[in-house]
Amino acid sequence: MARVEAPPLRAHVANAPAPRFFRDRARSVRFTDLGRGTSLAGRLADLCGRSVLVATVDQLTTALTLIELDGRARRITVLPPDIAADHLAAVIGRAEVDAVVIDGGTHAAAFDHLDRVMCAPSIVPTEQAPPVRRRSEWVLLTSGTTGVPKMVVHDLAGLTAAVAAKSPADGAAVWGTFYDIRRYGGLQIFLRAVCGGASLVLSSAGEPVAEHLARLARHGVTHLSGTPSHWRRALMSPAIRTIAPRYVRLSGEIADQAILDSLRAVFPQANIGHAYASTEAGVGFDVNDGRAGFPADYVGAVRDGVELKVVDGALAIRSPRTASRYLGAGERLAAADGFVDTGDMVERRGERFYFVGRRGGIINVGGLKIHPEEIEAVINRHPQVRMSLVRPRRNPITGAVVVADVVLKFERDSAAARRIEVRDDILKLCREALPRHKVPAAISFVPTLAVAATGKLERRHG
Amino acid sequence: MSVKLTIMREMQQVAREHGKILAPLNDDLALVDCGLDSLGFAVLVARLEDALGIDPFTAAEDAFFPVTLGDFVQVYENGAR
Numbered sequence: 001m002a003r004v005e006a007p008p009l010r011a012h013v014a015n016a017p018a019p020r021f022f023r024d025r026a027r028s029v030r031f032t033d034l035g036r037g038t039s040l041a042g043r044l045a046d047l048c049g050r051s052v053l054v055a056t057v058d059q060l061t062t063a064l065t066l067i068e069l070d071g072r073a074r075r076i077t078v079l080p081p082d083i084a085a086d087h088l089a090a091v092i093g094r095a096e097v098d099a100v101v102i103d104g105g106t107h108a109a110a111f112d113h114l115d116r117v118m119c120a121p122s123i124v125p126t127e128q129a130p131p132v133r134r135r136s137e138w139v140l141l142t143s144g145t146t147g148v149p150k151m152v153v154h155d156l157a158g159l160t161a162a163v164a165a166k167s168p169a170d171g172a173a174v175w176g177t178f179y180d181i182r183r184y185g186g187l188q189i190f191l192r193a194v195c196g197g198a199s200l201v202l203s204s205a206g207e208p209v210a211e212h213l214a215r216l217a218r219h220g221v222t223h224l225s226g227t228p229s230h231w232r233r234a235l236m237s238p239a240i241r242t243i244a245p246r247y248v249r250l251s252g253e254i255a256d257q258a259i260l261d262s263l264r265a266v267f268p269q270a271n272i273g274h275a276y277a278s279t280e281a282g283v284g285f286d287v288n289d290g291r292a293g294f295p296a297d298y299v300g301a302v303r304d305g306v307e308l309k310v311v312d313g314a315l316a317i318r319s320p321r322t323a324s325r326y327l328g329a330g331e332r333l334a335a336a337d338g339f340v341d342t343g344d345m346v347e348r349r350g351e352r353f354y355f356v357g358r359r360g361g362i363i364n365v366g367g368l369k370i371h372p373e374e375i376e377a378v379i380n381r382h383p384q385v386r387m388s389l390v391r392p393r394r395n396p397i398t399g400a401v402v403v404a405d406v407v408l409k410f411e412r413d414s415a416a417a418r419r420i421e422v423r424d425d426i427l428k429l430c431r432e433a434l435p436r437h438k439v440p441a442a443i444s445f446v447p448t449l450a451v452a453a454t455g456k457l458e459r460r461h462g
Numbered sequence: 463m464s465v466k467l468t469i470m471r472e473m474q475q476v477a478r479e480h481g482k483i484l485a486p487l488n489d490d491l492a493l494v495d496c497g498l499d500s501l502g503f504a505v506l507v508a509r510l511e512d513a514l515g516i517d518p519f520t521a522a523e524d525a526f527f528p529v530t531l532g533d534f535v536q537v538y539e540n541g542a543r
Contacts, residue, residue: 366500393511396519396527398504427479436480437501441508 006157008071008132009194010034016197023219024060025204025211027121031064031194037123039064040101044072045130047117051075053097057105059181059202061119063190065101070156071132077139080182081205082453083149085110090148094328095139139327140184142279143454151327152279161305161321162283163192173198176216176245178226178234179455184279185252189225198223213239225249227455228259232387235262236409244269251275253456254355254373257292258380264290276355280333281340282321284308292377293354307339314359315342345371361459363391366398368437372459375402375440378433382426384408389449389457390440401441407449419445465514466535472509476502489532496531516541 014035021028029039038044039061052073056062062078069076077095088110091097099115138159141149175193179186181202193200201219203212213234216224224245226234231250234240248263248270255274263272276284276294284306287294299308306319316339323340325333334340343360346353357371364370372390379388386409392400408422423443430439450458463471470487477484477497484497498506511517518541519527528534 366504393508394520395504395507396517397500397507401504401508403508431479439479441505442512 005135006155006160008156009067009191010071010132012195012197013067018197020193020197021199022060022063022202023199023215024058024202025207025215027060029060029064029121029123031067031123033123033125034064034067036127036129037125038068038129039120039123040068040117041120041124042126042128043117044068045128046115047099047101048072048130049074049134050099050115051077051096053077053079053092053095053100053111053114054182055079055100055106055108055111056103056119057081058103058121059204060121061101061103062182063200063202064121064123065119066190067194069101070136070138071134072130073136074134075137075139077151078141078182078187080141080143080149080453081180082143083141087148091141091151094148094151140182140187140279140323143183143452143456150280150329150331152323152333153325153327154282154323158282158321158323159187160191160195161319162188162277163195173223174201174219174221175199176201176219176221176224178203178212178224178230179252180453183454184277185225185227185455188251188277188283192223209233210237210239213237213243217242221245223247223249225251227252227451228255229253229387229449229451229457230455231259231263232407233451235266236386236407240266246270248272249275251277252454254357254377255292256377256380258377258385260290260292276315276344278340278342278344280323281317281342282319282323284315284317284319284321284342291352293349293352296348296351296353299353309339310346310348310353311339311341313345313347315344315346315353315355316340317342363400363402365392365395365400365402365437370402370438372402375404375430375434375438378430379404379406379426379440382422382429384410384422385426387449387457389459391460393441395441398437402438403442403444404440405444405446405449407446465539468513469510469535469538472506472513473498476506476509480505487531489530489535491531492529493527493531493534510538514538514541 013032016032019030020032022031054065100111101117101119103119138154140152175189175198177186177189181187181190201216201221228250248267273286273288275286309316318339345356345359347356357373362369375390376388386407389405390402393403395401452458480502482497518537528537
């Protein structure tokens with residue numbers, strides 16, 4: 001599919017009508033100064049035309065580095081924060097990395113033989129910024145559960161196609177995200193801020209949710225994005241009441257009706273949208289009618305250049321926003337006709353499609369296949385439930401049964417008698433909405449559920 | 463509550479939830495005739511694991527499934543000791 005050119009990030013920065021900021025827990029940096037400055041200590045010229053690994057620890061230095069490298073480095077490989085140390089050598093090899101940008105927090109023996117450039121969380125003026133003259137390859141890593149992550153090749157035009165289509169520049173916007181910007185979902189928000197001439201409030205590793213929300217409130221966040229798990233966690237904090245975003249965005253996991261309704265109740269004035277995107281397929285579409293799933297007529301049509309089809313129950317996407325290929329792996333990213341198989345299973349009910357789960361996440365109960373997500377969506381409808389995780393438990397008769405771990409909304413529901421009542425209620429809800437084999441055999445109440453660095457609920461497939 | 467009573471109680475609970483009618487429970491009752499189907503038994507074993515802290519069938523090295531209700535209770539009583 002023909003690709004359009006996109007102005008490099010530096011052009012957006014240089015043309016910003018007013019100073020804009022990246023803010024993390026510790027600092028604010030006026031990134032629009034990068035139009036006439038650098039944070040790479042005079043080394044930027046050395047990185048032009050090379051394959052550069054961005055291995056900064058802080059998101060703020062990552063953000064500065066990405067703006068500097070775009071249009072200058074031949075290839076920009078963005079290292080996610082949770083990469084396993086024993087995968088570094090493979091990543092470096094596959095991307096043919098010959099230089100690495102690090103910051104004060106970076107320590108890895110794998111970088112010892114590379115040309116190392118230090119990024120500082122500040123910008124110093126320079127008159128000798130090298131020109132922007134090439135279309136950089138952007139390489140993002142997937143969050144595979146085993147083995148070396150897949151390395152997904154994009155370019156800036158594809159990465160920003162949805163930004164251009166959806167958001168006119170809104171200089172008054174202050175973007176925030178619960179995501180890390182080194183993941184596709186977070187990178188989209190970084191690009192929205194930079195290309196839209198807006199400031200961006202970054203999350204900081206290990207920062208408690210309440211403090212993060214307080215910081216978002218202090219900086220007047222107007223547009224805020226995260227996964228449904230991020231949002232459920234935020235809703236557990238009273239500090240959620242201190243922010244008043246105009247736009248609330250969910251992506252990365254299935255947005256069920258319960259989370260959309262909870263957000264509507266807390267932010268009655270906001271536009272609340274959920275987006276479908278994946279690292280490989282790019283941004284597929286936005287849904288802004290406040291309802292789970294998406295209109296059936298999205299399938300088969302071409303909208304903003306994006307085409308959807310459903311093959312054997314799985315969503316496939318063809319668009320200028322999809323990645324072009326995997327780096328260094330034999331596996332094809334798209335089929336011969338250009339469609340990317342997302343592995344996300346959908347089901348049509350009436351005039352709408354609903355996401356039911358991942359193809360790889362199916363639980364087999366006595367030969368019957370179950371998507372845990374569809375059971376979670378039912379459990380989450382219970383007014384006392386904040387979030388839930390359905391998982392398999394091995395069973396001598398059916399091979400497995402499904403059991404559920406449930407986080408309640410309110411502490412007062414932790415009284416034992418009340419819990420039994422809620423548990424029976426949830427089971428009743430499940431029995432009414434689901435066939436027998438999908439009703440959890442057991443429900444446990446837990447204080448929290450683990451959310452991975454990707455912002456998604458941690459699922460262990462066994 | 464004794465192991466046996468716990469099993470009886472959970473069987474009645476699962477039968478109720480699954481819309482099944484249990485046969486009168488006694489030690490000689492064949493499990494296939496008790497009124498629970500295989501999914502019902504699967505759920506029962508999971509519930510008993512929570513109630514009694516053991517799943518004697520998955521834990522056992524020589525896996526066999528008992529024939530009568532009396533054998534079934536015995537397996538749990540042995541496991542609980």
